[in-house]
Amino acid sequence: MPTPFYQKIDQALSDSNLQAALDANAERRINARVTAFTSLTEDLSILRQRAHNVRLNTIEHLDYYLATFRKKALENGFIIHHATNGDEAIRIILEIARENQAQLIAKSKSMVSEEIELNKALENAGIKVVETDLGEYIVQIRGEAPAHIITPAVHLRRADVAKTFHELLGIPYTEDVADLTKAARQVLRQVFLDADIGISGVNFGVAESGLICVLTNEGNGRMVTTLPKVHIALMGIERLVPTMEDLSLMLSLLPRSATGQKITVYTSLIRAPRQSTEIDGSLERHIILIDNGRSAMRQSPLSEALLCIRCGACLNACPVFREIGGHAYVSRNGVHTPYPGPIGSVVSTPLFGYHEFGHLARASSLCGACREACPVDINLPDLLLRIRAGKVSNEKAEKPNPPEILKWGLKGFAFVASHAHLFNLAQKGMRLLTSMISPNSQWLRIPAWTGWGYGKDFPRPATQTFQDIWKKQSPQINHTASINPTTKTISHLDDPSEKLDNKNAHPTPPADLIHQFSRELTALGGVVHICQPEALASEIESYLDPELNILYLSQQAHQELRSLLGEVWLEKHARQYTKINPDLPSIMTTAVAACAETGSLLICSHPESPLTASLLPATHFVILHQDQIVPTLSDLLHHPRIQEASSSVLISGPSRTADIEMTLTIGVHGPAQLVVFLLVNNQ
């Protein structure tokens, strides 16, 4: 009787729908990742090494960075909890829910919540919880678990989603991805508005600032951390970086590795609860630091796995994941792990047990594609090998876990291979045996149960081993026709990989920042109007509904336009956005700064610039001045306002998703249109 894992492998391999979905994922994601890295201005191998060192240093001194983070976050107004395991985390969350009489929780993606099985616990307590990431929402309503840490619905094709939405949401059957996305948007928009609590994960906590960074493309991460009055952030204790500079480094690698994007659409930087003068943002913010086996993992031979930044690149690169998908990674008893793929085959052992999940580490050809794809250079093949050897804890060595027959076979082989004469005898014996089985053919058809015979023939050993030949005839092998080795060093002619290196572009001179910004944001689906102040009024008016002819503005944008266009124009066209209103089609805001490298706008919360103004409308207008543009993402992340505002966000294009069959759809939860009026100085 095959184990549940082997059964899952067989099922996956014979599921043509799944195979098509997984092939499409692998091909698109691998290509997208490779393309995304060509836009880096620095050498990837150097960045990767730096990122590895940053993460390694963080994990090695985790106590220190955790203490720093806690202290800063407390000062900022977060409520900090520490949970040693999943049960404790759930108890804390239920307690917060009870205090707030919560009935509905809106949740954005959090792998640690999958790990502690939070949804089940909330539902058991009578609290409705809704996943708001599109892919996660699809699998939730289907009663499934996510099949990938970044792309939860990777196992589904559009027809599957169409059927699910038709049956469960009652919409007419459609395979149009934009329509399917719109249907989910409508349901989830109400959830965001009604939810008592928003729960999010944390991509990075920044120790020196006590802020948390949450990345989403759809905008659901911004919604759940902004609209509900209580926000709970679930954070594995290892999810830290020391400084904003380190965050910048991680942000240059994570989206590229995960989805092939230079930057995620929304990079939320949450520093504090809403201030009394602000009109939006959660009033109460909790961070639950979850250990759940991580401290023990830190003290184990598998500690390097804690460097992981959960990008999912190793899943996309892995030929095993490509064959079986995330749902096949199951325990001895058939319980699936939330962490599939190479990193999952490693961390499932320290998190959930060697006896339960140790066999996953054996399902790898050790090809190393995972390590190659890893942006923080985790030596995943080595970690898999350690698990196979039972080296999973410093305290207690476990037994290696090969199947019995293989174990005894290899024990015999080891004995033979450490005695040369026995080895030679075995070679002869094998030759004799195989020539009896297959006297005529060089290739032996052997039974499928041997493993090898499942899809391959085996070559018959040669009549003489090389060493036999060598012993007898080594003088004859000696050749006279020797070619003279040249001593000069090799010239690197026609080396394709070197040609690729040329794409390391030079930094753009400051004069070009405007155009670089415009080009980058346009590539992300944003619209940029470069205009001189005189032309601004007509540019804006061209967007206004001809009947209503009015524009909603944040107070800051209002002030800005007053100086640019005057009181008369404002009275005719402008209304101020002063309280949360989800029904406005468009709102204009200012931006604190922007960066040319990624085409990102920095927006910081302020009593006169509420966050919902850039989140709720279908169209978000931004008024920006050329001197607000800084060259790099790092420059933008070092903007002092981030350390003052209760929440900030980098916006890089309209909201988007590719959760259904990797089909890019613009406009999910956040604005579908982002229009920037970029004011340039009169020459």
Next chain:
Amino acid sequence: MTKKIQLFITCLIDTLYPQVGIDVVEVLQRAGVEVACPAGQTCCGQPAFNAGLRQEAKTIAQHTIAVFEKTEGDVVIPSGSCCAMIRNHYGELFEDDPAWKARAENFAQRCYEFSEYLVDILNITELESSYSGKITYHPSCHLLRELGVNKQPLKLLEMVKGAELVPLPNAEECCGFGGVFSVEHPQLSNAFLERKLANIEASGADIVVACDAGCITNINGGFSHRLQPTKAVHLAQILNQHNPPSE
């Protein structure tokens, strides 16, 4: 002075492909080095190591180290994964045994993979090899990713007169061998292999060259099982295709 190297032929070539061993020797000799092949050599221990049986891997590694300790000079290995085993894993294998660790590391420093040795150490820039036909190259995973040997085999193949080198689609995908993986997870191994075989077909090449007998056995075993002609050869077999000088 002629350079003398020690050949670690590896268990698969020794047992299954002695002719490849001869080609390896002849190419090295044509490159001007003297070849020795220490008696008593067996296996590097990789199968046991990859299975998780480190104690057994140690026993084999100790034997191999002892065999080569009696010799001097560079050790050339015509297999990427065996060379990677020694260079990248022998140290960890003996992490609790400082004396053996030192011996293992000493040995590891002497080891080179065949194509790496020809290109990086012997600086070969021309070969009197010729082959007429289309060749494609499968970069074996451990050679490529553990040893970082990516260009050397291609450089050598470019020196083969008459050979047309064509690209292998998705060349860097694993062929599905993976040592013990191929018998523990035959379904997965076979699924990788299917893709590799299809890509070899798609390349239009007559033969596919690799630098690891494991991949060659896997790919050819797959072709044979599907009743198709085998196409995988070792790099040395192509490099040793040449017209011997007239007497």
